[in-house]
Amino acid sequence: xxxxxxxxxxxxxxxxxxxxxxxxxxxxxxxDLLSDVMGNADENQVWVTLQTHKNIMAIASxxxxxxxxxxxxxxxxxxxxxxxxxxxxxxxSSTEEAFELSGKLFELLKA
Amino acid sequence: MGMKFTFVIEGGNFSKAGTASxxxxxxxxxxxxxPKIIKRTVVSLYEAEVNVVAHxxxxxxxxxxxxxxxxxxxxxxxxxxxxxxxxxxxxFSTATPEVREMGFGAGMGLPNIKKNSDRMNISSTINVGTQxxxxxxxx
Numbered sequence: 394x395x396x397x398x399x400x401x402x403x404x405x406x407x408x409x410x411x412x413x414x415x416x417x418x419x420x421x422x423x424x425d426l427l428s429d430v431m432g433n434a435d436e437n438q439v440w441v442t443l444q445t446h447k448n449i450m451a452i453a454s455x456x457x458x459x460x461x462x463x464x465x466x467x468x469x470x471x472x473x474x475x476x477x478x479x480x481x482x483x484x485x486s487s488t489e490e491a492f493e494l495s496g497k498l499f500e501l502l503k504a
Numbered sequence: 505m506g507m508k509f510t511f512v513i514e515g516g517n518f519s520k521a522g523t524a525s526x527x528x529x530x531x532x533x534x535x536x537x538x539p540k541i542i543k544r545t546v547v548s549l550y551e552a553e554v555n556v557v558a559h560x561x562x563x564x565x566x567x568x569x570x571x572x573x574x575x576x577x578x579x580x581x582x583x584x585x586x587x588x589x590x591x592x593x594x595x596f597s598t599a600t601p602e603v604r605e606m607g608f609g610a611g612m613g614l615p616n617i618k619k620n621s622d623r624m625n626i627s628s629t630i631n632v633g634t635q636x637x638x639x640x641x642x643x
Contacts (some may be wrong), residue, residue, distance in 0.1 A: 426636060427554075428612035431547055434620070444607045451522030455546050472519060 394418050395503060396460045399439065402501055403494070405462060405485040408469050410477035416459040420502060423495045427452055434458060441495050445469050449484075450476035457484060462498075465493045476486055506570040511555040513563040515582065518606065521557045524565045525549040526578070535569065537642060545574055545640050548620040551613040552578040552636055558603050559583060560633065572620075576638045585628040592618065 397414040400407060419437040424430050425444055430494065434440060436457040442449065445467050453461055454476075462485040463469065467483045469477065477484045487494045509531060511524035528549055530544045549565065557564035560582025567576045587590045591598075592614050599609025618624050623639035 425607050427607040428551060428610050428616055431550055432612060432616045436543075437549065442607075446606055447519050448521055448606065450601045452548070455522060455525060455550055467584070480505075 396439075397421055399460075401460060401499065402436060402463070403486050403487060403497055406498075408473035408477075408484045410460075410481055410483035410487050412478070413460065413481040413483045413484055416482070418459045418502065421495065421498050423491055431456065439498060441498065443491065445471040445473060447476055449473060450482065453477075453482045454480050459484055462487055464489060464494055473503065480494060483498075506534045506568040506575070508581040509569075510569045511567070512576075513537075513553055513560075513565060513580070513628065515557060515559075515580070516559040518557055521554050522550055523553075525553050528565070528567050531567070531569070532571050532574070537574075540555075541640055541642060542621040545576075547603075548617040548624075548638050548640075551616045551620075552638065555607060555634075555636075556580045556582070558608055560598055563633075570642075572642055574638075574640045574642065578638070579633065580628060581633045582630055584630040585626075587628060587635055588626055588628060603631075 396416050421439040422434040423441040425442050437459045439459050442459045443464050463486045466488045529546050545605045560580035563580030565578040595611040597611035599608045606618045621638040622641050625637040627635040
């Protein structure tokens with residue numbers, strides 16, 4: 394499944410990094426603690442979080458994540474969006490909360 | 505003799521946190537280091553870099569790559585760590601509320617470093633700074 398597929402299936406907004414919409418997704422991780430994500434997420438996963446600052450892109454880039462999904466309608470800060478465009482790692486946004494979004498994402502990815 | 509690289513880390517500048525680790529990652533990739541070893545090294549270097557940004561005034565990341573190992577020394581000028589055993593405990597943190605709000609300061613940094621390095625040595629002097637050495641073997 395590609396990032397574009399979850400954008401369509403879950404009605405996500407593409408905030409930045411649209412060049413990476415064809416990245417392949419191999420799972421997901423939900424957490425707002427950066428060290429937790431750094432220590433436990435794996436490459437090609439989608440990261441669900443409410444953090445919107447630039448450091449989420451440092452994590453996404455170092456861990457080679459497929460995309461970041463912000464919850465509750467949050468949008469990335471300007472420097473985070475800029476970095477997302479540079480790296481080609483999309484930042485997406487959902488109006489849903491982390492619990493609901495993670496559940497739907499899980500259902501999509503286990504299929 | 506190994507290949508040597510040095511990167512400067514600015515204390516307090518979160519917008520640059522991860523830049524040094526990212527540079528090291530690029531170098532290790534160019535050297536065709538085993539991706540599993542790159543992944544572990546990157547986790548430990550990022551945590552060490554964020555520690556300098558969050559707690560110290562300034563620091564350096566000195567990387568030396570040998571045929572059989574990567575040795576990284578992160579040295580900072582800063583407040584130092586009063587009790588290293590305490591700092592090594594999962595969940596213990598002295599980070600400010602602002603830093604915690606960003607999702608840092610969960611007390612997972614040093615434990616993450618330990619988990620993702622083959623050898624880790626840390627020493628610190630109060631009001632002077634902290635030295636951290638991370639060694640990952642390539643074979």
